[in-house]
Amino acid sequence: xxxxxxxxxxxxxxxxxxxxxxxxxxxxxxxxxxAEAYLTAAHIQPTDEILAQKRQEFGLDQPLYIQYLNxxxxxxxxxxxxxxxxxxxxxxxxxxxxxxxxxxxxGSILTAIAVSVPVGFLAGLKKGGGIDHLSxxxxxxxxxxxxxxxxYLLIIFFxxxxxxxxxxxIGTWKHLVLPSVTLALPLIALYTRLLRASVIENLDKPYVLxxxxxxxxxxxxxxxxxxxMAISPMVTGLGMNLGKLMTGTIxxxxxxxxxxxxxxxxEAIFNRDVPVIQCYxxxxxxxxxxxxxxxxxxxxxxxxxxxxxxxxxx
Amino acid sequence: MAVQRKRNRKxxxxxxxxxxxxxxxxxxxxxxxAETTASDPESKSMLTFAWPRDIGEMNPHIYNPxxxxxxxxxxxxxxxxxxxxxxxxxxxxxxxxxxxxxxxLFNLRQNVKFSDGSDFNAEIxxxxxxxxxxxAQLHSWLGFISKVEQTEAVDEYKFKLTLKExxxxxxxxxxxxxPTRILGAAGFPEGDDTSKGxxxxxxxxxxxxEEHKVDEYAVFARNEHYWGELPEVERIKxxxxxxxxxxxxxxxxxxxxxxxxEGVINIDTFKQLESTGSYETKISEPVAxxxxxMNSKKEQLSDERVRQALHYGFNKxxxxxxxxxxxxxVADQILSTNFPYTSDIDAAAxxxxxxxxxxxxxxxxxxxxxxxxxxxxDGKPLEIELMYNSTETIQKMMAETLQSEYAVIGVKLNIVGxxxxxxxERFKANEFDLNFFSNYGAPYDPHTFINIVATEGFGFREAxxxxxxxxxxxxxxxxxxxxxxxxxxxxxYSSILESLQEQGAIVPVSYIKKIAIYQxxxxxxxxxxxxxxxxxxxxxxxx
Numbered sequence: 136x137x138x139x140x141x142x143x144x145x146x147x148x149x150x151x152x153x154x155x156x157x158x159x160x161x162x163x164x165x166x167x168x169x170a171e172a173y174l175t176a177a178h179i180q181p182t183d184e185i186l187a188q189k190r191q192e193f194g195l196d197q198p199l200y201i202q203y204l205n206x207x208x209x210x211x212x213x214x215x216x217x218x219x220x221x222x223x224x225x226x227x228x229x230x231x232x233x234x235x236x237x238x239x240x241x242g243s244i245l246t247a248i249a250v251s252v253p254v255g256f257l258a259g260l261k262k263g264g265g266i267d268h269l270s271x272x273x274x275x276x277x278x279x280x281x282x283x284x285x286x287y288l289l290i291i292f293f294x295x296x297x298x299x300x301x302x303x304x305i306g307t308w309k310h311l312v313l314p315s316v317t318l319a320l321p322l323i324a325l326y327t328r329l330l331r332a333s334v335i336e337n338l339d340k341p342y343v344l345x346x347x348x349x350x351x352x353x354x355x356x357x358x359x360x361x362x363x364m365a366i367s368p369m370v371t372g373l374g375m376n377l378g379k380l381m382t383g384t385i386x387x388x389x390x391x392x393x394x395x396x397x398x399x400x401x402e403a404i405f406n407r408d409v410p411v412i413q414c415y416x417x418x419x420x421x422x423x424x425x426x427x428x429x430x431x432x433x434x435x436x437x438x439x440x441x442x443x444x445x446x447x448x449x
Numbered sequence: 450m451a452v453q454r455k456r457n458r459k460x461x462x463x464x465x466x467x468x469x470x471x472x473x474x475x476x477x478x479x480x481x482x483a484e485t486t487a488s489d490p491e492s493k494s495m496l497t498f499a500w501p502r503d504i505g506e507m508n509p510h511i512y513n514p515x516x517x518x519x520x521x522x523x524x525x526x527x528x529x530x531x532x533x534x535x536x537x538x539x540x541x542x543x544x545x546x547x548x549x550x551x552x553x554l555f556n557l558r559q560n561v562k563f564s565d566g567s568d569f570n571a572e573i574x575x576x577x578x579x580x581x582x583x584x585a586q587l588h589s590w591l592g593f594i595s596k597v598e599q600t601e602a603v604d605e606y607k608f609k610l611t612l613k614e615x616x617x618x619x620x621x622x623x624x625x626x627x628p629t630r631i632l633g634a635a636g637f638p639e640g641d642d643t644s645k646g647x648x649x650x651x652x653x654x655x656x657x658x659e660e661h662k663v664d665e666y667a668v669f670a671r672n673e674h675y676w677g678e679l680p681e682v683e684r685i686k687x688x689x690x691x692x693x694x695x696x697x698x699x700x701x702x703x704x705x706x707x708x709x710x711e712g713v714i715n716i717d718t719f720k721q722l723e724s725t726g727s728y729e730t731k732i733s734e735p736v737a738x739x740x741x742x743m744n745s746k747k748e749q750l751s752d753e754r755v756r757q758a759l760h761y762g763f764n765k766x767x768x769x770x771x772x773x774x775x776x777x778x779v780a781d782q783i784l785s786t787n788f789p790y791t792s793d794i795d796a797a798a799x800x801x802x803x804x805x806x807x808x809x810x811x812x813x814x815x816x817x818x819x820x821x822x823x824x825x826x827d828g829k830p831l832e833i834e835l836m837y838n839s840t841e842t843i844q845k846m847m848a849e850t851l852q853s854e855y856a857v858i859g860v861k862l863n864i865v866g867x868x869x870x871x872x873x874e875r876f877k878a879n880e881f882d883l884n885f886f887s888n889y890g891a892p893y894d895p896h897t898f899i900n901i902v903a904t905e906g907f908g909f910r911e912a913x914x915x916x917x918x919x920x921x922x923x924x925x926x927x928x929x930x931x932x933x934x935x936x937x938x939x940x941x942y943s944s945i946l947e948s949l950q951e952q953g954a955i956v957p958v959s960y961i962k963k964i965a966i967y968q969x970x971x972x973x974x975x976x977x978x979x980x981x982x983x984x985x986x987x988x989x990x991x992x
Contacts, residue, residue: 166871166874167868167870167871167874168870168874171870171873171874172870173513175869175870175873176513176514177512177513178512178517178889178981179512179590180590180889180897180901180907181590181873181877182589182590182904183906184586184589185586185587185589185590188586188587220513220514221505221506221513221514222645222646231663232664287694287695287698290695290698291698294698294702295698295701295702298702301704302695302698302699302702302704303688303690303695303699304665304666304688305665389691389692390692390694390695391695392665392688392689392690392691392692392695394662394663394664394665394689398664398691399664401691402502405868406513407870
């Protein structure tokens with residue numbers, strides 16, 4: 136098990152290298168010059184003199200491969216460079232905004248679990264029942280509605296009309312409710328469906344019949360055995376969505392003026408703040424990799440059959 | 450087995466509780482100072498408004514990400530720009546310019562104190578200028594910076610600026626929000642290089658930064674040491690709301706007292722809010738002109754008749770009114786008449802006339818072959834590309850309007866939406882046929898605009914390539930800043946601007962204006978003449 140985890144962690148290195156190369160390549164394929172973008176954003180008339188100075192300051196006057204190597208060497212020393220725009224270390228800029236984003240992501244995961252587990256489970260138990268209809272509605276609604284629009288609807292109804300929650304900003308638990316629900320909706324749609332299908336599938340499994348013939352209480356069978364087995368695909372889904380969730384905060388952060396790093400990233404893109412973009416992409420890659428690893432470990436824990444099979448196969 | 454299960458359940462519950470606690474902890478991390486008494490939105494004397502970006506570092510000598518309005522609340526210039534281009538003494542009460550136009554002697558205002566109580570004098574002015582001049586290259590877009598030869602504190606309240614050559618816009622350029630506003634001594638970092646940051650935001654302006662939470666809000670309190678009339682409102686809170694729709698919703702809920710600026714909210718939303726009658730609205734004087742630039746270096750556009758036909762060929766009045774719902778006004782001149790030296794300029798206005806447009810195109814040899822919709826000359830169709838900023842709705846809608854209008858006169862207009870930076874780059878590289886551009890506005894114009902026209906590699910100089918009097922125009926433009934005689938200067942401006950416009954490569958479309966919408970209890974809201982500044986001096990609240 137320990138060896139397996141170390142192997143998985145070591146596999147991060149080539150993936151990181153690939154991610155840096157891709158980000159670097161993509162940024163430099165864009166026709167926009169970061170020095171020019173800086174001046175445009177600063178309302179400065181971009182004279183050749185100022186452009187040359189900025190390019191030199193940003194290290195853009197060096198050949199591309201040197202720029203790339205420099206950035207990789209720096210990153211390997213956990214130095215993400217200095218933001219072109221603010222002139223401050225990128226890591227300081229990003230980490231100071233991280234807690235807000237994590238808070239939002241956790242809020243939405245908890246909301247998603249709190250809604251989709253009971254709804255999905257009950258919908259699976261009583262196919263065609265009222266809750267099943269509700270789950271179907273949630274799934275279609277959640278999967279099809281754009282999250283920014285849903286965010287506005289929530290603000291109009293719960294904030295402007297009913298005055299239950301603040302329109303925007305951060306601070307109290309009340310500030311967290313609407314953005315979390317907005318971000319959670321597509322997750323609810325997905326997990327409810329996953330859990331429902333999985334419950335239905337498990338109810339037909341021989342172990343349920345066996346448990347019933349053994350005379351176990353129905354409550355125990357469903358709560359202990361079926362739910363535990365059925366929740367496995369949902370855990371996988373959750374892990375796979377963790378990275379997506381982080382990136383999904385970008386829109387929600389913009390709509391609710393949530394001061395996280397998703398919003399900061401959007402500004403960085405418009406300003407071609409290359410070091411910030413690179414740092415964000417690397418963090419997102421790290422999150423994808425680590426969350427997948429954690430999910431695998433949780434899966435092994437829930438279902439020991441996976442652990443023996445998974446490790447030997449890998 | 451049973452023991453194992455029990456343990457599993459415990460671990461699960463433990464994990465869940467840990468997640469909950471972590472999230473509560475993180476929530477705690479970010480809310481500890483969010484609601485302080487200083488930022489109580491119910492406060493009677495606090496005005497709250499929204500801005501799309503964080504105010505940034507409060508440094509008067511740098512650019513991004515500092516927001517101009519915030520810099521103008523805390524820091525003041527020697528000279529200010531007022532309505533109609535009048536230059537008024539701020540930290541300098543008056544000034545004298547030597548006959549050769551090279552020496553500027555500023556008589557500084559006495560009894561001015563910085564917000565920390567320290568004295569304002571010639572020494573600190575010199576220190577500010579010297580710091581800025583250390584990075585002269587970065588500020589070289591501002592004409593007078595590269596011409597400064599010497600700075601001198603003549604006595605306690607006299608500051609002298611000596612230039613290498615006469616440069617008349619110096620006084621006007623001192624009114625810009627950055628980089629020459631004055632920072633107090635306590636604000637200077639070790640070594641005095643403010644381009645690396647300031648120690649403290651200490652200025653002489655009407656406001657002091659009291660509280661700042663990056664990306665959330667900033668609270669400015671009245672500067673009790675302010676030399677001018679103290680603002681009635683005690684505090685101003687700036688909430689950072691990047692999304693325009695959210696800004697409007699927060700305003701409708703009453704969380705905001707004011708929204709103002711350029712393009713800060715959707716035009717339709719503005720009109721709709723205005724029509725409810727529940728709020729006050731205001732539209733500013735023109736702050737800049739939206740221009741359509743035709744690249745006369747391109748073969749089809751090198752013929753003046755084609756350029757004129759494209760000007761005659763669209764209904765400017767209907768387009769501007771339709772697209773901007775009347776928030777912008779039809780522009781007949783390249784620079785609106787509220788800028789210095791522009792009130793007498795009278796380039797011939799072009800009225801919408803489809804027949805005239807067709808006639809001009811015929812004359813230029815672009816004929817409409819039978820059964821075809823696009824004119825041709827020597828077998829080549831009259832196909833032109835218009836580049837616009839894809840994130841700017843007004844440009845996009847205007848581009849679409851022009852496309853359909855030009856189709857009527859037999860011109861095929863291809864419209865291409867690009868990012869702002871790409872638009873600027875392509876303009877500079879001369880890779881365009883038609884492009885939208887707007888001038889910098891007050892206090893930069895008219896001299897900055899004509900300077901841009903003459904600057905190599907900026908776009909305009911190449912765009913006017915087909916002008917027969919191009920060399921003469923460039924000579925006149927080079928002469929303007931060196932003039933010491935007002936009459937001569939006015940004459941030069943008139944000839945330059947009229948000639949630029951009449952030959953059709955620069956078509957004025959509309960005058961851009963700022964908008965403001967505010968709650969009924971906000972009184973005396975005024976748009977400053979300086980496009981970038983907003984010191985909020987006169988504003989009051991009747992809560």
